Amino acid sequence: MSSAALATESNATATAVKSAPAQAFIRGAITPAHVAFYKEYGFLVHENAFDPDEIDELNRDTAKICRGEYGAVKGGWVAGTEGIDPAASAGQSDDEVIKKFLCIHFPHKISQTMLKSITHRSFVHVLTNIIGPNVKCMQSMLFVKAAGKPGQAWHQDEFYIPTRDRSLTGGWIAMDDATVENGCLWVIPGSQKQGVLWPQHTHTDRRFDCAGESFQFPYTDDDAVPVEVKRGSVVYFNGYLLHRSLPNLKKTGFRRALVHHFMSAESLLPWHPPKEGQHMGMMDVRDIVMVAGKDPYAYKGLEDIHKAHVRATGEGGCGDPKKNLKKEEKKD
Numbered sequence: 151m152s153s154a155a156l157a158t159e160s161n162a163t164a165t166a167v168k169s170a171p172a173q174a175f176i177r178g179a180i181t182p183a184h185v186a187f188y189k190e191y192g193f194l195v196h197e198n199a200f201d202p203d204e205i206d207e208l209n210r211d212t213a214k215i216c217r218g219e220y221g222a223v224k225g226g227w228v229a230g231t232e233g234i235d236p237a238a239s240a241g242q243s244d245d246e247v248i249k250k251f252l253c254i255h256f257p258h259k260i261s262q263t264m265l266k267s268i269t270h271r272s273f274v275h276v277l278t279n280i281i282g283p284n285v286k287c288m289q290s291m292l293f294v295k296a297a298g299k300p301g302q303a304w305h306q307d308e309f310y311i312p313t314r315d316r317s318l319t320g321g322w323i324a325m326d327d328a329t330v331e332n333g334c335l336w337v338i339p340g341s342q343k344q345g346v347l348w349p350q351h352t353h354t355d356r357r358f359d360c361a362g363e364s365f366q367f368p369y370t371d372d373d374a375v376p377v378e379v380k381r382g383s384v385v386y387f388n389g390y391l392l393h394r395s396l397p398n399l400k401k402t403g404f405r406r407a408l409v410h411h412f413m414s415a416e417s418l419l420p421w422h423p424p425k426e427g428q429h430m431g432m433m434d435v436r437d438i439v440m441v442a443g444k445d446p447y448a449y450k451g452l453e454d455i456h457k458a459h460v461r462a463t464g465e466g467g468c469g470d471p472k473k474n475l476k477k478e479e480k481k482d
């Protein structure tokens with residue numbers, strides 16, 4: 151099928167999703183209609199998945215992380231990205247402290263609250279229906295995204311975290327109402343279906359942070375739909391789904407979200423290149439948390455490889471873009 155034909159089909163898809171979204175919203179138990187919607191369009195929203203007090207706890211914990219109460223956290227791959235220094239927040243309000251950071255990767259490595267959220271009842275319920283009975287998690291990201299902070303350009307999460315069976319699924323917990331104005335997620339419905347991973351390049355678009363941007367895909371921005379959700383909702387999305395977020399254009403406040411990445415426990419996780427003597431086909435990062443069911447590779451034990459780190463905002467420039475992308479491709 152030509153790119154033009156695909157783009158036309160996708161425009162029709164975006165219209166269908168905009169006009170008939172009932173099956174996109176889980177309001178209680180997940181049904182076969184929700185699962186069918188997910189398979190077709192690559193995303194789903196679980197409304198009221200987290201109770202208000204659970205979200206309050208995550209927001210309190212975000213302040214603790216940014217204050218360095220769980221220890222110092224290093225800056226990420228772009229030179230000059232400031233890390234979290236426990237001494238730096240003395241005398242500052244929580245809002246003043248958290249607004250310095252766009253996103254912290256792997257918060258579950260330092261916070262028990264973040265770790266506990268990985269096995270939340272919504273994840274167990276929804277993921278065992280859309281992935282399968284055995285589910286593991288390998289990554290978390292805590293977006294603070296204060297007013298004025300950038301979004302992330304079009305990308306597919308499997309570009310970063312490759313599974314063997316295309317089971318990668320994001321579980322994006324809204325810790326504030328997420329709107330077009332404050333930088334909610336945008337998705338291209340159905341873009342996961344082809345199972346194609348599009349290339350990435352560096353970009354110079356100041357609306358976005360330093361992460362690479364997918365290109366050469368047969369869709370346009372007109373094919374995208376915003377996923378506006380209330381605080382406490384979880385947005386589930388497939389690792390091949392093209393998605394992005396725009397900057398937070400509000401004058402004040404935050405668009406906080408905690409996103410975990412999940413996959414089937416049966417799939418190996420070839421996330422890092424093999425070392426000398428290791429076979430590519432057997433590469434399997436074991437820095438995981440089990441969410442549901444059985445771990446067929448439990449006999450291998452677990453590893454502790456990844457460390458919490460602060461992601462670059464791009465506001466100070468992204469350094470040498472070529473170098474950034476190279477490093478980022480290797481990493482989380």
Ligand SMILES: O=C(O)CCC(=O)C(=O)O
Pocket residue numbers: 291293301302307320322333335393394395407409
């Ligand atoms: O929350 C955002 O702004 C971007 C999140 C995202 O793209 C992801 O979790 O893959």
